[in-house]
Amino acid sequence: MLKAIINAGTLKELIEVISTLVDEARFKLSSEEMAVIAVDPANIAMVSFKISSDAFESFEVDSDNEIGVDLTKLSDIVGMSGSGDISLEVGDGKLFIKFLDLTYSMSLLDPSSLKKEPKLPSLDLPAQIVLSGNEFRMAVRATAKVSDVVIMGIEDEVFFMEAKGDLDSARMELPKDKLIELKASDVKSLYPLDYLSDMSKPISKANNVCIEIGKDFPLKISFSIADDKGKVQYLLAPRIEAD
C-alpha cells in the first residue's frame, strides 16, 4: 500500500501541522501525494494538507487508498529518532516505522471510524496579506495576553491585529511597506485566540504566510512546509461581534 522514506525533520513538521487540530487523521494516498483534510472536534477549524511525493526520499503507493493514523502516538515515536531518515511501510493493518536499528509496528485506525472529511468551502475573501510566520506568532502571543479574541483587519493599507481586555489592550500594526504583500480593501473580523495560538506554532516556521480576511467570514491561512513541497491551509471560523 505505502512504502516510503522521509527525512525525520520533514515528518515531524508534517505531523505538527495536522496534530494542531486533530489527534487522529485519515491520510489519502496516491502515487503523487499524501493528503489530509480534517476538521477539529468542535468544528471551528479545518486543515487541508498536501505533500508531494517529491518531498520523500522514496515514495511508492500501488493504488489509491486511505489510512487512519493516531498522530499522538506517531509523533511520540518519531520524536525519539534523530535527524536521519525514517522508513514508513503499510501492511496488514499496521504502519511499520523504522529508524536506526528500531522497528515499531503501530496499528492503523479504521478510516471509517474517523470523523468524516469535511467539504472545503470555497471562499473569495476581500483582503489578502503576506507576512512572516514569526511576526504572525508574535502578534498572536501579544494579543493573547489581554483577551481571548483578536480583531484582524486592514485600515488604510495597514494590517493590524488587536485585542482589548477590560483594562489593557495590545495592537500590532504592519503598514504596507513592512508586509511581503497586501491586496486589500478595508475590512476587519474577529477570531478566537486559543485556536490561533495552537496554529501559530507551525506557522511561525514559515517565511511567507498568506492571511485572507473577510468580515464575519472564516480566516484563511496558507503556507508551505518541506521546501514548498507541502502545502498547508487552515480555515478558522470567525467570532461574531456583538456590537
Added chain:
Amino acid sequence: MLKAIINAGTLKELIEVISTLVDEARFKLSSEEMAVIAVDPANIAMVSFKISSDAFESFEVDSDNEIGVDLTKLSDIVGMSGSGDISLEVGDGKLFIKFLDLTYSMSLLDPSSLKKEPKLPSLDLPAQIVLSGNEFRMAVRATAKVSDVVIMGIEDEVFFMEAKGDLDSARMELPKDKLIELKASDVKSLYPLDYLSDMSKPISKANNVCIEIGKDFPLKISFSIADDKGKVQYLLAPRIEAD
C-alpha cells in the same frame, strides 16, 4: 508625564530587582531619575531603588510625579520583547509599551491605593563586606539546603555564612584576602533564608555586592545595575536568636 526609551535588558533587570519583594510598586519620576522605595507585604524586607535618566536611551519627564505599576504584568509583556529597545509612555492613566510593531496599553494603578512608601531607617552598621554576587548566591543556596535561617558574621577578619540543621550544617568562609573589601569588627546576626534566596537572584548578577551587618540589626545589601546607573539597596529584618 513620561516618555522614555530603554534597552529591554536594562528594563528587565530593573523590574526583577523590585519584583523580588513586591508585585505592584509606585515609581517616582523626576527629570533626573526614576525611584522606588517599597516594603514587602509582610514588612520584613525593603527595597530602595534609583535609576538615573542616563541609563535610558532617552528620558523626558515634564513635572515630578508618581505612577503605580503592576510589575507582574509589565514583566510578562517585556519578557516577549527581544533584546532591542522598548519605548515607555505615560498618558491618560495608561502606560504604553512599544517594541517591534507592537503596542501595549496597560492601565496604571492609583498610587494612593498602593502600600505607603516606608521610611528608610538610617543605620550605622559595624561590619561591611564587599564580595561578588555569585559567591553570595552560592552561600545562600548552600545554607538553604540545611535550614531556613542563616548566621552571617565576621570573626577574626573572616566573613562567614552558616546554617545548622538538625543533623547537617553548611558554612561558607571567606577570609579577608578573598573579599573585595572588609571593614569590620567581630559581629554576627541571624537572617531568614527565604527572603535571601529571592534576593540572591538579582544580586548574583552584580560583580560587587556590599553587605552590612549589625548584631540583631537589619541586614543591608547594596549593589548597582545598568552599568552603575541604577542603585539598589535591600534591607532585611534580622531573626532574633533565642539563645
Added chain:
Amino acid sequence: MLKAIINAGTLKELIEVISTLVDEARFKLSSEEMAVIAVDPANIAMVSFKISSDAFESFEVDSDNEIGVDLTKLSDIVGMSGSGDISLEVGDGKLFIKFLDLTYSMSLLDPSSLKKEPKLPSLDLPAQIVLSGNEFRMAVRATAKVSDVVIMGIEDEVFFMEAKGDLDSARMELPKDKLIELKASDVKSLYPLDYLSDMSKPISKANNVCIEIGKDFPLKISFSIADDKGKVQYLLAPRIEAD
C-alpha cells in the same frame, strides 16, 4: 577514617550509578578501593560497584571500615559544585564535603541500620553481548513506549530487544556485525522495563556495555565509569513468562 579528593564529575557519576537502585548505601572503605553492594527495596535488582583509589586525586583510609551515606542528600549537595575538585573527609560520625569556600557537614547513617549487604549470586549465563550504552538506552526507551516488559534475546547471531503491547510493538535488532562482541547460543528472557529505564541513564554514558542473558535467569549488565577505574555490575531479576 577517610580523607579523599575527587573530581566533581567522577563523584556525580559514582553517586548516580548507585542511587539508581537505593537512596542510602553502605560504602566499604579500604586503602585500595571504595565498594558498595546493594539491593533495591523490592529485592528485584542489585548493584555491585567498586572504585579504585586511583580514580581519586588523593585517597587515604587508615583502616578498613564502613560508612552509611544518604545518597539523595549527597547528590543534592554535590550538584551545587561546579566541575572542580571536592574534598571528602570522615570524622566524628560525619562526612565533611568541601568545595570552593563551602563546607558541608552531613551526618553519616549507622551502617547496621541499613539493609544487609546481599550475597552476589554466581551466574554462568549462556549469552554475552557487548554494545554501546547509547544503543541500549535507545532500545529501552523505544520498548517502554509499548509495554512494561521487554524480551531480550539472541536468535541466529542477532541480538534483539522486543516489547509487545495490545496494539503496537517495538523491536530493536542488532546483528553480530553491529555489535562490539557476541558470544552466544540462542536464548531469550523477559525483564521489567521500569528498572531498565532507570538503569539505562548511567548505562548510556558507557561506550561498552556487556549484557549477559540466560532463560529465566537474572540479567547481568556490566560497564565501567571513571576511565575504567570504577566497575559497575547490575543484576536484574527476570519476569517469568506465563506462556
